[in-house]
Amino acid sequence: xxxxxxxxLNDKQREAVVTTDGALLVLAGAGSGKTRVITHRFxxxxxxxxxxxxxxxxxxxxxxxxxxxxxRISKLVGYDLSNVWIRTFHSTGLxxxxxxxxxxxxxxxxxxxxxxxxxxxxxNILKELNYSKDRFNPSAIxxxxxxxxxxxxxxxxxxxxxxxxxxxxxxxxxxxYEKRLKKNKAFDFSDLIIxxxxxxxxxxxxxxxxxELWNYIMIDEFQxxxxxxxxxxxxxxxxxxxxxVVGDDDQSIYSWRGARVRNIYDFxxxxxxxxxxxxxxxRSTSIILEAxxxxxxxxxxxxxxxLWTDNKGGEKIKVFEAFTDKExxxxxxxxxxxxxxxxxxxxxxxxxxTNAQSRIFEEELLYRNIPYKVFGGQKFYSRKxxxxxxAYIKFIINPDDWVSFxxxxxxxxxxxxxxxxxxxxxxxxxxFSLLDILTGKYELDRVNKNVLDxxxxxxxxxxxxxxxxxxxxxxxxxKILLDTIDYKSYLIKTEENGEERWENVEELxxxxxxxxxxxxxxxxxxxxxxxxxxxxxxxxxxDEERNYVSLMTIHNAKGLEFPVVFIVGTVEGLxxxxxxxxxxxxxxxxxxxxxxxxxxxxxRLYISYSQTRMNYGEVxxxxxxxxxxxxxxDELVEHISSRGSYKNNKNVYKEDVKKIPKNMNSIESxxxxxxxxxxYHSSFGEGEVKFVSENIIKVNFSDFGIQMLAKNEIxxxxxxx
DNA sequence: TAATCCTTTCTTTTT
DNA sequence: GAAAGGATTA
Numbered sequence: 001x002x003x004x005x006x007x008x009l010n011d012k013q014r015e016a017v018v019t020t021d022g023a024l025l026v027l028a029g030a031g032s033g034k035t036r037v038i039t040h041r042f043x044x045x046x047x048x049x050x051x052x053x054x055x056x057x058x059x060x061x062x063x064x065x066x067x068x069x070x071x072r073i074s075k076l077v078g079y080d081l082s083n084v085w086i087r088t089f090h091s092t093g094l095x096x097x098x099x100x101x102x103x104x105x106x107x108x109x110x111x112x113x114x115x116x117x118x119x120x121x122x123x124n125i126l127k128e129l130n131y132s133k134d135r136f137n138p139s140a141i142x143x144x145x146x147x148x149x150x151x152x153x154x155x156x157x158x159x160x161x162x163x164x165x166x167x168x169x170x171x172x173x174x175x176x177y178e179k180r181l182k183k184n185k186a187f188d189f190s191d192l193i194i195x196x197x198x199x200x201x202x203x204x205x206x207x208x209x210x211x212e213l214w215n216y217i218m219i220d221e222f223q224x225x226x227x228x229x230x231x232x233x234x235x236x237x238x239x240x241x242x243x244x245v246v247g248d249d250d251q252s253i254y255s256w257r258g259a260r261v262r263n264i265y266d267f268x269x270x271x272x273x274x275x276x277x278x279x280x281x282x283r284s285t286s287i288i289l290e291a292x293x294x295x296x297x298x299x300x301x302x303x304x305x306x307l308w309t310d311n312k313g314g315e316k317i318k319v320f321e322a323f324t325d326k327e328x329x330x331x332x333x334x335x336x337x338x339x340x341x342x343x344x345x346x347x348x349x350x351x352x353x354t355n356a357q358s359r360i361f362e363e364e365l366l367y368r369n370i371p372y373k374v375f376g377g378q379k380f381y382s383r384k385x386x387x388x389x390x391a392y393i394k395f396i397i398n399p400d401d402w403v404s405f406x407x408x409x410x411x412x413x414x415x416x417x418x419x420x421x422x423x424x425x426x427x428x429x430x431x432f433s434l435l436d437i438l439t440g441k442y443e444l445d446r447v448n449k450n451v452l453d454x455x456x457x458x459x460x461x462x463x464x465x466x467x468x469x470x471x472x473x474x475x476x477x478x479k480i481l482l483d484t485i486d487y488k489s490y491l492i493k494t495e496e497n498g499e500e501r502w503e504n505v506e507e508l509x510x511x512x513x514x515x516x517x518x519x520x521x522x523x524x525x526x527x528x529x530x531x532x533x534x535x536x537x538x539x540x541x542x543d544e545e546r547n548y549v550s551l552m553t554i555h556n557a558k559g560l561e562f563p564v565v566f567i568v569g570t571v572e573g574l575x576x577x578x579x580x581x582x583x584x585x586x587x588x589x590x591x592x593x594x595x596x597x598x599x600x601x602x603x604r605l606y607i608s609y610s611q612t613r614m615n616y617g618e619v620x621x622x623x624x625x626x627x628x629x630x631x632x633x634d635e636l637v638e639h640i641s642s643r644g645s646y647k648n649n650k651n652v653y654k655e656d657v658k659k660i661p662k663n664m665n666s667i668e669s670x671x672x673x674x675x676x677x678x679x680y681h682s683s684f685g686e687g688e689v690k691f692v693s694e695n696i697i698k699v700n701f702s703d704f705g706i707q708m709l710a711k712n713e714i715x716x717x718x719x720x721x
Numbered sequence: 722t723a724a725t726c727c728t729t730t731c732t733t734t735t736t
Numbered sequence: 737g738a739a740a741g742g743a744t745t746a
Contacts, residue, residue: 062736090736115735189736257735354733359737376735384739417722494724533736555734577733593734616731617737 004076005043009036016244016276017041020049020216023271024244025264029307030292030599031283031561034246038220039069041244042086043076045216053084057214057236061221063088063534065559082519085214089229090533093192100199100206106185109469109525111394112532113181113188116382117403118142121184124403125176136169144170145177149190150258152197152228185400192533193228200235211238221559222247222267226258230266243271249303250296253555253593255585264303281307281599283561285314288605291631292598298630299588317605319628321641325569325613329364332566332608336370336549339564339604345371349550349562351597353574358551360614361568371548376556381531385491385501386508392481393528396465399435402428412490414454420447435459461485474527475512554597565601567594570609571622594627667719670697678720681709686720 006014016026016037028034042058045051060066066086074081087095094112101108113121122138122145144167148158155175162168181188187195200207217237219225222245225233237243245267252261267273281289289309296302322328336348350361358374365372380386388411395404409424410416423444427437436442438459440452461484468477482488487505492498515527522530550562554575569575576590598605609624631637667673670692677689679699687701697709709717 088736192736253734254736256733356732356737413723415722419722553734574733579733589734614737 005040005047009033009040010280012276012278012280013037013040016278017044019244019274019276020045021242023241023267023273025222025268025273025275026244026246027264027275027277027303027305028246028248029277029279029281029305030248030251030596031281032278032307033280033282034220034248034278035065035069035072035559037278038218038246039072039076041218042069042073046073046077051216053081055214056085056216056218057092058084058086058218059089059092059220060086061088061224062559063091065220066091088533089225089232090189090192093196093232094529094533096196096199096210097187097192103203103206104195104199106187107398109397110185110187111398111401111404112192112529113186113403114532115142115189116387117186118146118177118188120403120406121180122173122177124406125173125180129172129176131169131173136166141170141173145174146188146190147258148174149188149194150226150228152194152231180402183400184402185398186403190228193226193232197228197232197235200232207235210236215242217241217243219243219245220247221251222264223249223252223261224254224259225263227260228258230260230263234270237271241271245273248305250299250305250592251558251596253558253589253596255589256580277305279305279307281309282311283602284309284311284599285603286312287314287316287636288598288601291317291605291636292595294630294633294636295591295598295627296595299591315604316638317607317631317636319632319637319639320606320608321624321639322608322610323612324619325360325610328568328608328610329360332361332568332606333364333368333370335566335606336564337368343564344547345549346547347563348566349552349557349560349564349600350566350568351552351554351557351600352567352569353554353577353593354569355553357569357574361551365549372551373546373548375550375552380504380507383501383504385505389478389481389487389505389508390528390531392485393478393524396462396481397469397525397528399433399462399466402434405434409458412485412487413494414458415448415451416455420444420451423447435462438462469524472524473516474522474524475509475516477524478509478512554593557600558596561600561602563602564604564606565597566606566608567597568608569613570607570625570628571613572625573622575625575627591627594625667714667717670714673697673719680718680720 006017009017010033013033013036016024017040020041026034026037028037038058042056045056046053058066058069060069066088070081070084070086073086085092085095097104097106097110098108101110119138119142122142126136126138126141148154148170155171155178158167158174159171162171181191200210214236217233219233224247233243245264247264249261249264252259255261268275284292286309289307289311293307320328320331322331332350339348350358352358352361355376362372362374381390388408391404391407392411395401395408399405406421409421424434424437427442427444428434432442437444438455440456440459444452444455465477465481465484468480472480482505488502491502491505512527515530516522519526519530554567572578575594576587580586580590607628609628610622612619612621614620632639673679673689673692675689675692678686679689680686681699681701685701687699689697690700691698699709
């Protein structure tokens with residue numbers, strides 16, 4: 001027996017690993033060695049059961065988890081596993097679609113729309129159906145359509161259940177949206193699950209092929225599967241499957257995306273699965289674990305499970321109260337600084353509820369010269385210049401894609417505006433191909449000769465680059481593209497901060513080069529689909545010597561662990577989030593989210609909040625999260641604050657912030673101000689004018705120091721008489 | 722049509 | 737405080 005595989009496991013874990021046949025449900029609590037079980041089980045199947053790697057389908061929730069799993073198993077068995085079925089649901093679906101594109105009447109190189117693309121398509125449709133964007137928010141409609149698709153509800157089925165005028169619109173848009181996706185030869189995220197599902201359901205030959213391929217199935221984070229995913233699993237599993245699912249109802253934090261915890265119960269019943277609970281926690285100190293238990297115990301309908309640990313004692317959890325969010329950030333970074341004698345940068349993580357909260361911590365880290373990395377938060381790939389380039393690539397790969405076409409048609413400037421675009425659209429709607437229209441095969445009425453010429457150029461560029469897509473490395477492909485359209489001079493000439501934007505484009509090329517390093521022989525087509533499924537930026541490169549502080553949302557933190565964890569911005573309205581307090585279910589999910597955050601910590605846990613925070617560019621007051629009450633036990637928690645006295649002076653402080661002078665006048669223009677005028681600003685409070693010009697003024701505020709105010713701030717300013 | 726300036730809206734979480 | 741959308745001017 002191979003020692004490396006079984007000996008590092010406890011009894012329960014070992015049982016889960018050697019139970020290879022039939023249906024198995026592993027209820028894996030936080031930090032109970034779940035990843036270890038999955039990887040060792042995979043290795044056990046290979047080594048002891050002599051199963052071939054590609055006969056095992058292993059589904060994880062994130063690309064990151066998939067990559068990590070591959071690496072770990074490779075280490076266990078001693079050979080490379082880069083081409084096995086260890087994938088996310090979405091990338092599994094994508095693989096099936098690529099392998100069967102012709103059956104679906106799609107080209108092999110179809111594109112995948114991310115949410116921005118889908119939203120652009122929906123905006124288009126709304127316009128054409130004459131619905132005003134103001135009344136029908138494209139995002140809201142996309143959300144609705146996505147959740148319908150995630151619930152495996154098609155247009156026709158939904159149509160039967162429409163009772164509101166909003167849903168009425170949704171039906172119409174949904175129907176058109178599906179048609180357009182097809183016409184554009186594109187799939188959206190949800191399609192990556194439901195289209196393969198439909199394909200396998202309607203095509204027995206294909207179904208049998210995959211059933212025969214995947215003799216063993218493993219699915220991680222089962223509590224986060226949605227209806228469509230579970231349907232897909234049941235379909236490929238067949239009647240008597242060897243299937244192992246791993247989940248933890250306490251860590252279900254994606255129900256807003258259609259995830260159903262009850263898939264776990266249903267699985268257990270349907271397949272009469274053997275259940276193995278993993279309750280011993282190897283990660284955290286008993287103090288941290290006890291606090292976590294206190295948070296989650298308040299939820300009634302959980303599956304019975306109580307985590308325990310041998311790791312007695314530990315540091316108390318420190319809860320810090322700050323005046324302002326700025327001060328909170330300072331304290332967090334100070335604390336990190338002080339702990340550097342014991343820990344490395346990489347041992348620290350800062351968790352927050354919303355991506356927008358990262359900024360203030362980044363500023364502080366930058367200021368202190370502490371290396372850090374922000375995970376997730378699609379910032380980089382949602383930058384205009386990056387999206388432009390990606391849209392170019394998408395359009396070149398797939399010239400039926402109207403959404404990408406519309407994005408790039410006037411980049412660089414070709415003199416194509418609303419009018420010309422409408423003319424192109426008309427031809428396109430009649431069924432002519434965009435490439436033919438561009439190259440002048442059909443006449444565009446009353447369009448300037450120069451414009452026609454540059455359209456023709458674009459058509460030629462696309463044709464030329466298409467011929468390279470298989471033969472050239474992704475980075476070179478992009479370099480040629482950038483050269484051909486002379487993107488650099490376009491950016492620098494016409495865009496604000498052109499230089500900076502060009503640096504971002506160079507950064508993109510760098511990241512593609514890194515990507516090539518990890519995935520030899522990848523083409524530009526591979527790159528673009530990988531990047532679409534992976535937009536949360538990282539993990540393309542292997543960060544060998546990662547030594548930095550990690551910043552991420554709590555959602556992104558799931559599955560990870562750090563010696564020292566900071567949970568920041570722990571105020572009512574953020575966690576629990578203000579938009580999730582209406583129902584018990586929503587509140588419970590917020591509670592579980594807090595639980596997930598706590599259980600990431602191995603040795604030390606710090607929780608912080610502030611009395612005021614910048615929100616929408618205004619200072620707002622806030623209260624500590626109600627979840628904090630649940631762990632406020634003296635044995636577990638130590639409460640601290642930077643100025644010991646202010647707790648007793650809370651009211652004074654609040655008055656300071658809120659104090660609004662009585663005698664004030666609004667002003668029409670900055671001309672009415674002179675140096676020395678006392679003013680009140682709705683965000684910054686009181687201050688004295690130091691400098692006046694026509695469009696800006698500089699003001700020295702008593703609480704915020706010197707601030708420069710642009711013209712549009714004028715409505716926020718009043719003069720104190 | 723393009724560029725600029727100003728106003729409005731927005732933030733939950735992500736494959 | 738950013739980003740997108742809208743209005744205004746060239």
